Amino acid sequence: MRLLPTLAGLGTLLASWQLGATTLMHNFDGYQASEHRLEQFNTLVFDEGKVLATGDFAQLRKQYPEAATIDADGKLLLPGLIDAHGHVLGLGRLQQQLDLRDLDLPQTLHAIKQFSRKQQADEWLIGRGWNQVLWQGKQFPTSAQLDALDIDQPIWLQRVDGHAGWANSAAMKLAGITADTPAPDGGEIIRDEHGKPTGVLIDNAMGLIQGVVPQPTLQEEKAALSTAFELALSLGLTGVHDAGVSEQTLKAYRALAAEGAIPLRVYPMISSDDPKLPALLGAGHVGAPNEKLYVRSIKVYADGALGSRGAALLEPYHDRPKEKGLLIYSQSELSQQMQLATDNDFQVNVHAIGDRANHIVLEILQSLDKQQDQKPFRHRIEHAQVLTLDDIERFPSLNLIASMQPVHATSDKNMAGDRLGERRLEGAYAWRKFLNQGTKLAAGSDFPVEPVNPLFGLHAAVTRRDRQGAPEKGWLAEEAMTLEEALRAFTLDAAYASHQEKFIGSLEPGKFADFILLDRNIFTIDPQEIWQANVLETWVEGERVFARSE
Template identity: 70%
Template sequence: MQPIRTLALLLFSLATLCAQAATLVHNFDGYQATEESLEKFNALVFERGKVLASGDYADLLQRYPQAEKIDAGGRTLLPGLIDAHGHVLGLGRLQQQLELRDLDLTQTLQAIERFSENLDPDQWLLGRGWNQVLWPGKQFPTRIQLDALQIDAPIWLRRIDGHAGWANSAALKRAGIDRNTKSPDGGEILRGKNGEPTGVLIDNAMALLEQAIPAPNLQQDKESLRTAFNLALSLGLTGVHDAGIDAQTLRAYRQLADEKAIPLRAYPMVSVDNDNLAETLGAGHIGSPAERLYVRSIKLSADGALGSRGAALLEPYHDAPGEKGLLLYPESKILSLLKLAIENDFQVNVHAIGDRANHIVLDHLQSLQEKNDQKPLRHRVEHAQVLTPKDIPRFVELDLIASMQPTHATSDKNMAGDRLGEKRLAGAYAWRTFLQQGTRIAGGSDFPVEPANPLFGIHAAVTRRDRAGVPSKGWRVDEAMTLEQALRAFTLDAAYASHQEKVIGSLEPGKFADFILLDRDIFAMDSQEIWKVQVMETWVEGEKVYVR
């Protein structure tokens, strides 16, 4: 009997130890999207970073009486939010650069002038965020406007969408761009009537200038990533999908992972512009779904953006009848890059905004599917912004994920009709159409193109209004998501899009205890107010990593 009694005591001690190690969070209104439904709960138990149970407080208290108890103070608890399409290094760098978001032309020029006062000698003035659509006349700016500021420094300012840039004469001179410089394939140097560059470069032409800008070193890139991580955590993001990284950024990520200095879940996509792409993909996946760094996808941009008229369209732009946009690679090159990724078991995430770009990408993926089943790789179309209505059902046929950014619709609403005409809007920003046919939407922001706050995205998804409440009834509101669908897009389906739905995306037993506490209940308020909700705490693997 003695051995049995000893074993029983040992098991009791182990059970007591486990119970004491558990943490029980209670007194909150909790919501999570699962594969079956939206679940509401008011208590959460986790241990060693993983969820043991969620549900009713009285029940969990009885099951885990020895657990440490944390009173959430009546706040709202959600699974950690995931941004399925952002640019992490760009977000970090922007914190040291000039941001021009939402400024008119006069304000933009004034901001540039003020920012220049603190530049070191020979330092470039860098920034992004200008948007000519917000200016009178909606015309692209020119180098003459920058030159008139009499700033000696070379100036380079990316458009809000990152698909065009604006330079002064000093910057063009440093890059050797003049009237004799030819526009590269997939890009355009805008020129005046005299043939001289106006200072605006579109898509692939931007590389002609950016090669003249001193590149940050590895340590600087690591610091920019750290800055972005901390900002993301403060906004309730516990996961980010980094939409296209170069070789140095990948090294920075790997070093940070080795140093255990990645405080959230990063899913970087290897850019196809890497010189050593074949070697990188041939080396295989990096990490696993449960690790902070997980690399198993590529990012390929098929076309440009709608605002800069770089999105590739089947028919000419409504407001520029001679233009159809740009493919950034020849169709054959797009196909060869897709094949290279697939042969190495990498998911392909393809930027496609215009209906022509989307059609080409769908054709290529269909041809590859016919040769070999692609569905286990979970290929994604990033943006899937403008499609012909007959192309949308092909997402179901090919089992593709639509990686979409709700704030793009509320930012583009004043411009999209100009670019496309009302008829072609039928297949644009068509979230509900995708959802009703069973396509998963992975929610994102495309930061720093848009603000990184995921609650802005949830607000836009539900209301189809901007944060000023315009238009009052929503823009093309028939394509709005429900709040449950929007939450799922930024949690469970974003996790699915990175092959991580078994470890994150909801707070089901066995998954990581990644969650956030909000100051208000987004399910019990005017939906127009959602963007104002504040993240009070962010937890990753059961550890509090941010407090407001």
């Protein structure tokens, strides 16, 4: 794999393809999702970073006889893919931290011990990705298991969904967590039968540890974002929606933008829990829809996650009958945050996983709509994982976007039934129900919760199977998307979800020439093989910013 220069000085460092020269690329199988149909073409003409035409080679060669030509050697060409829900800073930082995804408990403990040998004595050992659902017994881990590794450093490991954390005794001591420590509102400290903290903290209780974990500097954040940019480009992403950024991360983005060092399109959502939220919203939008950095939304947090039983449910958990999950904020606090956003002309993107959280969010939006028409905002429900059928039907009247992550369904299939029971699965991961009523889906991955590769998401959307092919007929297969619908969710409708569909999301004349070349045609191969496709080249504004080496 070879990354072409993507940071400062990008335009001067790319020798082969320069802005200002009309270029005609041909000999490829091209597909793009328009509003109503799938379009196919074999030739793309672009100049000064924008598309001039798509269509048939013979016709366009006559129309642009002086254009420089590129033979794409029969590859697949798609518009640049957009991940509508990821965590860019988290992805970049994870490249220097401990990644525990897909490991069983013995493997997890071994990986922690091995990683500790690379650490300085005074460093925190930080990681994420553990998932007790994959472990024998499916029980939450304990600080005792970490303490037994005989590691001197404080250890803090976030669960795969980012809604629970696992600490050793050294970390809890630094945070002052004892048997007498109360859990904050919207959080839970898991305790043993004697009331002693076990080392696992859920949702808002995680802040007790995170408040003492050393935070990255502005320069460290800029470096982590740049690392994430390069990884995203190598996997065919030309746009990402960053789901929740702090004031400092926003500063890092603005500094990179001023340096010309953002090589793809980023749509950060300002985190509603940032203490400077009113001032950040009062300062107005950042950038414009045709720029690499565009900020006009906030990320609101309604509840936790299903895997850690923090998702707020209307009825108790099927496998924990005394629990209904957690609301991160009260309904009145959520309403105030959303009112503040709309008063300042900001789109509201709400994390809501459980059916109770989704119902509360819909009630608030319905109330706001009575004061001011909410449809132009294009508000989004991030995840929209579990809803009642009645609440699913409320999306069209408010012009709400369901911002969903297809890989979550194939990752959660082994525990969602346990958490919800069969009856509530009817409104869970319900892509087909949303599509049938005309609701736009903006697809993403929630990286680094899930792998950043968007081909994994396209595969999951179409097959409802994991990458090993299970279950054979797909999990809740009646909710699957067609490949055309999935492509639109990762391109045109993701662009709509960020108010950028006039500039990106498809290769219509006048839009930016953001596109990718793949090594196989995902429209003609076995759908189970879609995830195996490799991105060969990524182009942004008519410049090749990534090329895979042989």
